[in-house]
Amino acid sequence: MALTDTFIRHVKHSGAAAGDKHSDGQGMFLLVKKTHKYWRMSYRWLGKQKTLALGVYPEVSLAQARKLRTEAREALAAGIDPSQLKRETKANKVHEAANTFEGLALAWLAMMSHSRSAGTQEKVAAWLKHDLFPYLGKLPVALIKPRDILTVVQKVEARGAIDSAHRIKQVCGQIMRYGVAIGVVERDVTADLRGALISVPRTNFAAITEPKQVAALMRSIYGYNGHFVAVAALKLSPLLFVRPGELRSAEWLEFDLDAAEWRIPAAKMKMKVEHMVPLARQAVEILRELHRVTGHGKFVFPSFRTDDACMSENTINAALRGMGYAKEVIVRLLAGLTLSN
Template identity: 70%
Template sequence: MPLTDLLIRKLKHSGKPSGDKYNDGRSLYLLVKEANKYWRMNYRYEDKHKTLALGIYPEVSLAEARELCADARKLLRGGVDPKPKKQNPSELQDEVDENTFEALALQWLTKMAASRRSATQEKVQAWLEHDLFPFIGSMPAAAIKPRDILGVIQRVEARGAIDSAHRMKQVCGQILRYGVAVGWVERDVTPDLKGALVAIPRTNFAAITEPKQLALLLRSIDAYEGHIVAVSALKITPMLFVRPGELRAAECSEFDLDAAEWRIPAAKMKMKTEHMVPLATQAVAILRELYRVTGHGKFVFPSLRTEQACMSENTINAALRAMGFSKDVMTAHGFRATARTILDEVLNERVDLIEHQLAHRVIDPNGRAYNRTAHLPARRLMMQRWADYLYKLRAGADVIPLHPVPGGGQA
């Protein structure tokens, strides 16, 4: 059986001098020895058995170890030994001088281009060019120390961009882990910076969770006048309750309207796992109407300026403000909390089905994450019931308030 984070956290060294070995599959295993847990990969190269060190848990997570192992196997398929050869000191120094952080980062950036949205790729490249390369770009990647990265991201933090500072730290970690896979560096040093940055302030997205208020919002959406792209996005958002970025970047190729389903690729998902969204009949009708205008292009919700880009991230929030719903009352992301609360507390839907549909990580009794198709028939029925409920609510059906009003009345 493949390893899980829950199992790994519980593993203890049995006391065997050679340590305890736990296989994950595809030649990757965890070696538990004394107080440490080492990631290792066994492989064969030029008729010799070899072992590649991939880091220490939890500095290198299970997912990261699997990714490093996959990168190493790619090198093997190309005839390259993923374990760097020993060189004489002068050759090694020449290689270190050439293997700069900038050179490594650019290699990594090229590798990521195929699996990442162009807007994200451009933002990361801008961070590298403006904030990282001028200070540590010319340093040998193998010589990068935690204090070098900290100095750079603290400059970003000092100008008030706390979230960007944390994201930049993550990017440095991804680059260095790629460096481990290709043999340029020994380890990712960013885990040593844990706690060194100001914590990101927690943000709760405003959301309407009372059915009567939701009914008013749905009627406002129905009466909203605007471009068909914005109107369609507004109408379908409450029904699907995906993350705003997932909806904006939706591509026509991801939808099968005849099968009434939307498959969101793993690269677009927060949890990096493909997600299935069953489409209620009402959602399919909205999309078929929209496809008359946008169905010939790449994006379901294209930008009004160019079909080569998706709808602006501010479109739905701007429409909510235009309808009179302030950012303290409702946000585009808030539709997820709306659905989560009412599906559970009013419609009494199964919580695990709701969590699956929210694309949250749901663990089975054995500690394993369910796959993307788990309980799909039941989720289809739930999504249809939810769409039916929204349409009845918009039409003025009687609703049961969630919270009583002080004094004995009801909201």
């Protein structure tokens, strides 16, 4: 029996792991899962059973799903695989959208969302929106010249943001190389801008290399009366030699305290390779004590507001300020200890 709008609107997930299928005929069915309702169509192609995704309800209505089913059956009648036709149609739309710099940049940004942090994505999106799109967004990407990009980054330079200007040029280069890969531009024109920008001024922070300086910092940490979780993070920093962000996002499932090991998944590492951190006896003791407080949750250092997120960078910065240190002190401490070994 054919489905109705009323039934689709009110049908609930039964709890089955694979979801519940409700047929509308001619191969199309509604797949009801815990969080979403999916339109699917089963068909045979070259003797094999295949499934075509038609969309998600309610974004795709019953009428729209039936229209997509009709188009898929017409493709089958014409000897065309509907799944292959869908892929080609999507690729053509991406190609057409990428004809402007804005279209290409947004396609590249979406592609990169799976391989880098949300914070980096937000920063790059802001550069695109505020610095690049107002000047380059509507230009046909194939007609963009080195001078067009140089003009934009020099505007960033003019406001004193030298490092951002270099990073924005790098972003433009990544976008253009993506355009080369999908065939909408011939070459990365930013290669012609090498040496055209003001050099980034280098700021050297004095590393903590003297034992007395290290001892003073450690005494400050162990004498700090702040939140227990923040203090534990500060105590562990010089024992683990990891980036502050890697420490803050640590999860209990990554630790084997009996084996004195912390295995950071590849997805969290800059080089995308799993990293094993051996744990000193002092680190294990701190972690065991901390486990009694936060071990019920996912994160070793949970946010003070919710257990669903890790502790923010501001928490550590505030603790350091309370002890009279700048926020870079942990990074400099690690650098100094490395130099002194």
